Amino acid sequence: MSEQNATILVVDDEEMVTSALRSFLSLETAYRVLTFTSPVEALDTTDSEWIDVVIADFMMPEMDGITFLKAVREKRPEATRILLTGYADKENAIRAINEAGLYYYLEKPWDNDHLQVVVRNGVERATLVRELEARAAELESAHEDLAGFRKRLMQALL
Amino acid sequence: MSEQGDSSLQQLMAGLAHELNTPLGAIRSNRDVLQRAISRLLDILADDVVDASEIEQIRGLVNTLDEVVEIDQVAVDVITDLVASARSLWQTDEAVKRSVDLRKVLDSTLLLLGHELKHRIEVVKEYGDLPTVECLPGQMNQVFMNLILNASQVIPEKGTITIRTRSSDGYAVVEISDSGPGIAPDDLERIFDVGFTTKQTKSGMGLGLGISKDIIERQGGRIEVESTPGEGATFRVLVPHAAESSAAR
Numbered sequence: 001m002s003e004q005n006a007t008i009l010v011v012d013d014e015e016m017v018t019s020a021l022r023s024f025l026s027l028e029t030a031y032r033v034l035t036f037t038s039p040v041e042a043l044d045t046t047d048s049e050w051i052d053v054v055i056a057d058f059m060m061p062e063m064d065g066i067t068f069l070k071a072v073r074e075k076r077p078e079a080t081r082i083l084l085t086g087y088a089d090k091e092n093a094i095r096a097i098n099e100a101g102l103y104y105y106l107e108k109p110w111d112n113d114h115l116q117v118v119v120r121n122g123v124e125r126a127t128l129v130r131e132l133e134a135r136a137a138e139l140e141s142a143h144e145d146l147a148g149f150r151k152r153l154m155q156a157l158l
Numbered sequence: 159m160s161e162q163g164d165s166s167l168q169q170l171m172a173g174l175a176h177e178l179n180t181p182l183g184a185i186r187s188n189r190d191v192l193q194r195a196i197s198r199l200l201d202i203l204a205d206d207v208v209d210a211s212e213i214e215q216i217r218g219l220v221n222t223l224d225e226v227v228e229i230d231q232v233a234v235d236v237i238t239d240l241v242a243s244a245r246s247l248w249q250t251d252e253a254v255k256r257s258v259d260l261r262k263v264l265d266s267t268l269l270l271l272g273h274e275l276k277h278r279i280e281v282v283k284e285y286g287d288l289p290t291v292e293c294l295p296g297q298m299n300q301v302f303m304n305l306i307l308n309a310s311q312v313i314p315e316k317g318t319i320t321i322r323t324r325s326s327d328g329y330a331v332v333e334i335s336d337s338g339p340g341i342a343p344d345d346l347e348r349i350f351d352v353g354f355t356t357k358q359t360k361s362g363m364g365l366g367l368g369i370s371k372d373i374i375e376r377q378g379g380r381i382e383v384e385s386t387p388g389e390g391a392t393f394r395v396l397v398p399h400a401a402e403s404s405a406a407r
Contacts, residue, residue: 015229015232020184020226020229024187059277108180
């Protein structure tokens with residue numbers, strides 16, 4: 001998948017935030033932007049959608065952002081995880097980094113230029129992780145072929 | 159910071175600052191989007207010629223402008239409500255009684271406590287008919303904030319706060335119930351003593367209930383508490399109706 005058609009998942013219980021992010025990303029990038037005000041519904045989407053970058057709010061009624069990002073990590077480990085929070089506290093930032101393997105911590109109100117750079121790098125990272133996985137799989141299958149060939153060779157020779 | 163920890167005003171300020179961040183974030187981003195979209199429109203129009211492909215672009219940009227303006231209106235409304243609520247709360251030293259609907263006071267308080275509540279507390283409102291009461295709205299707000307914050311702080315993880323209003327025997331009644339662990343019978347007797355607290359840490363507002371009782375009594379009302387350990391607690395605030403309190407003067 002090329003970086004151009006990357007999918008960005010945005011989750012915040014306030015529609016004004018998801019809408020602002022969608023307006024900006026749609027204007028400045030070619031990414032597909034999926035927005036949700038419910039983390040539970042957003043999580044369901046990750047079953048059927050390939051996600052490159054996920055941006056989640058911290059304080060949401062159904063599920064906090066760290067729990068949500070942890071769940072996304074289980075389902076889509078390659079997706080880059082970003083926390084967008086109005087509640088800047090070091091303890092939660094550290095928890096998010098440790099528990100959810102956070103890539104970046106953005107504070108509200110955010111700066112669009114900064115956000116764009118973070119998202120672009122996040123897409124690049126997800127693409128690289130995916131490529132790496134594909135190459136590793138190729139290598140593994142080549143290794144299996146080689147082992148099979150060696151076995152047949154040994155049988156033929158002995 | 160004092161041993162008593164955050165005062166209710168400090169908590170309110172923190173809550174307000176947090177609540178403002180969300181609409182502010184949206185407006186700030188949208189203002190930037192407006193600027194970018196307008197500069198693109200100007201670029202398209204710069205040569206005074208608009209071709210067919212540009213018409214599509216213009217349509218897209220105008221749609222974006224439309225969305226952004228609509229969301230900004232929502233954000234501005236949210237900020238206006240927050241500021242109005244904060245203002246009504248800060249009028250604590252205004253010594254003039256006003257005729258108020260306590261349900262509105264409760265809603266203002268809840269709006270400002272949004273950040274404290276929304277991620278783990280479900281607030282159930284069961285508002286019954288309530289005549290207006292003559293009181294100091296800022297002080298009533300302070301009492302409600304205190305009771306609701308206490309209720310939220312005794313609930314260990316997720317839980318419910320139920321707020322009921324009704325009219326009874328010349329009093330406007332407001333009940334605030336929590337799904338917390340309840341209060342031990344020994345503590346119930348001392349709960350309105352100034353300085354009494356069961357809280358171990360700095361989140362405590364040991365002055366809160368004593369001051370709340372004072373405020374309500376000065377307005378000719380009273381405050382009661384009921385609790386069964388294991389089944390939560392209910393604080394009941396009774397304030398005389400407008401008609402009664404003006405007749406008593």
